[in-house]
Amino acid sequence: MTNKAQKTKDEGQITDFVEITIEPLDVGEIARRVVPESCGAIVTLDGFVRQFTKGRETLYLEYEGYQPMALKEMEKLIVRAHEQFEIANVGIVHRLGKLEIGATSVVISVASPHRRAAFEACEWLIKELKRTVPIWKKEVYADGETWVEGEQTEAQKADKHQNLKNNHYE
Amino acid sequence: MTNKAQKTKDEGQITDFVEITIEPLDVGEIARRVVPESCGAIVTLDGFVRQFTKGRETLYLEYEGYQPMALKEMEKLIVRAHEQFEIANVGIVHRLGKLEIGATSVVISVASPHRRAAFEACEWLIKELKRTVPIWKKEVYADGETWVEGEQTEAQKADKHQNLKNNHYE
Amino acid sequence: MKVQVLFFGATADAVGEREIEISLAERTKAEAALAEIVEQFPQLKSHSLLFAVNQEYANGGEIIENGDELAVFTAVSGG
């Protein structure tokens, strides 16, 4: 049902990319794509499918996404990362579909002239991605399955679904 | 002159590794080796050869290492990282020899149950590696070459080479 | 006017559909549109819902237009 979708932004030397794919992710290949020649370090976050969640054994996971919105939200995160951190370029790739234990679900790579900014931006990006990008995972066990619902912030709960845009972007 | 050297430590589920090699580094392959199945995130630092340093164009770099001591120092860093951060396992691989522009010189991958610890440990490890592991790089330009001398700390300078062990490990 | 409503993950399972078309009065606000959808599918009440209009998170006050793409889903869990 999902297909490879890719958007690339070119602004002179800056080349960021966001991508959603059902293919296996090659962490090294993704990291190498964010390298501009003037930069000295790349920091990469590689998220993957855990075998145990709260002590219960997962057989595999299914990821589903609202693809066009997910790509837009990923692009917004990159814009906001450039505003906050001195980074050169960013790549975010999320996999959808059935993922076996140990498979990489998401890769975020950030290149920067000074590695501090790359560490900060990469950590901020994964935190925000888990909060704002419309992708969901279903954990499949031997005896059932569950769609994982993310934790809404207290502000979101208090608002009873009002004002979501502000909660997501302030 | 240099050869592949590897040391691996096995303590039950914990498998750390340090390695020095003249072969090209495969970032994804190194990152995947640090994954224990109970962990959810890997953070990887990928350092690479810059084309320009302070405006001067580098043609290529030569890395040289005091291999047995470098491996020992890398292992010490991993021990210290486990003491300070809640991480599952760590891999550090440094390449030596001639490295072309854009080639990866060092990869540090840290897996942890909570990604915060992996970010912190990875950043700490690269900072300490650059300070303590006996490896040197020579920048080769069109019109000459220079061995890069790391920045000694003020404490090291004041000590006039006394008490280096303390400077390196306090 | 007619709008498309998309469901994903837990909301798609609850509703039994991934995509439906509903009729709304002209100038319905996002907040009221979500309330109508939940009334039509009360099984959604057991979930904490997020709501998007034209692939953007809604703040509730948006005026829905004919042909808009709405989406109702639970708090995200990617990564």
Added chain:
Amino acid sequence: MKVQVLFFGATADAVGEREIEISLAERTKAEAALAEIVEQFPQLKSHSLLFAVNQEYANGGEIIENGDELAVFTAVSGG
């Protein structure tokens, strides 16, 4: 007694050797051994030097033993 002294990078280029053997008096301390090496190769004086004994950073007070492996090098620049 005899000890081996290793040089790397800038110190190897300055000395023109990667490995030499030197004679030291019994119970020479690391600090004094480094001073003797620098005296033998005064071109090392223009560098900030680090010193290792048996593949460990020296603090200066170590007693050098026969057959030890010493190393003289500049501040490291790997990574």
